[in-house]
Amino acid sequence: MGAITFSIEKKLTGALGRAGILTTPHGTVRTPAFVPVGTLATVKSITPEEIKALGAQIVLANTYHLYLQPGEAIMARAGGVGKFMHYDGPTMTDSGGFQVFSLGFARGHGVTKVLKKTEKRLSRDEQQGGHAKLVSVDEEGVTFMSHIDGSTHRFTPERSIEMQENIGADIIFAFDECTSPLLSREKMEASLKRTHRWAKRSFDAHTRKDQALFGIVQGGRYPDLRKQSAEYIASIDFDGFGIGGSFDKDDMTTIVGLVNEILPEGKPRHMLGIGEIEDLFEGVKRGIDLFDCALPTRIARNGTLLTANGKKDILKAEYKERFEPIEKNCGCYTCMNYTKAYLHHLFKANELLGYRLATIHNLYFIVHLVDAMRASIIDGSFFDLKKEFLAKYR
């Protein structure tokens, strides 16, 4: 008897998309669903009551960050991350694998995991971590320098799982290496093989049966490696799957399709760290059940608001006297009660409430959008919704 169950309610015709129901020890998640990111056991600037009120069903925290601060032992003694942060809904933790990338290669090269068209020409064969400041990878695991105090720390698949068991989320992830999109095929392949070995080690190290463990598919931008990865990861009896970056912006969606063709239909699929609106539609269409992403909350704190007409920068002077909600028909707490002019003022004055209100709006927007996708799968209008929404959004 696993920690979670997953059932499919309705499938798209002519595509891999589906609406499902995921049950966890801390509640049910109707999928597809957007998962707010709460890296340090907090969705930055808002309370668990607000997380729920805006419609989110599950939260993702981060192992690397919680290990450094306040330490996984604190989480274990608190009774798990959910209890610690006063959130009684479903939770998941990332393994720390992403930090191999974000604290390593990404910093050395100034790239993000989604390669834009203009960056393609940068492609070159450089060893991942070659310019890294805080990370080095070997067969056994990863050595990190703390970004907080520079102290050295060692993560292995076994350690990651142990830490995640201590942190105690409902769903945990295998320890993987998130590679750079600039990585050459040879390096990518070597990294992938290692990630596969780490996946097996993660699986073998997992002991808590009240926690589900998801394996992670890698393979970068290479379709054949992605297929290979999906096949291998699917061959292990994981409770579900994560699909990890990096991608090429142009073929991210086709790669997701390839992978989901292979992954067993009856288990949930989580697309790690993807949250652009277009990508969400494409992911849902191709059978993704869960998305987490720091984007909506981060850009909220930087003053960018998501609207049906695209992103809006509330810092711009044009909002100074717009005494109207961000979105007329938005049901979020922010739009129900505050105006653009007020948000603009809060941001100009660096007032804390601004970050909160913007975060609430952006999360509400994206959570409800994915919910709408779910509803549209059930009533058969997904492709209409996609077309109409994106036409307006762009």
Add this chain to the structure above:
RNA sequence: GCGCAGAUGGCGGAGCGGCCAAUCGCACUUGACUGUAAAUCAAGCGCCCGAACGGGCUACGCAGGUUCAAAUCCUGCUCUGCGCA
């Protein structure tokens, strides 16, 4: 009326003979942000030409002057603040 201090780009405020179209902050504009080292970061911000290197023009209250060279020194004027009458 006398004395002292000061007038610099949208604002505040540096600079006090050449490296000054002028540091910096704010404001403004544009961009970025995808498993969060991000309440962050990057670029621009007198006018004109140029893809770019760059070039031209107008500018540091106003008018003169000294000097090869002035936002910077001198003289007068105007205005502002403070003190004394």
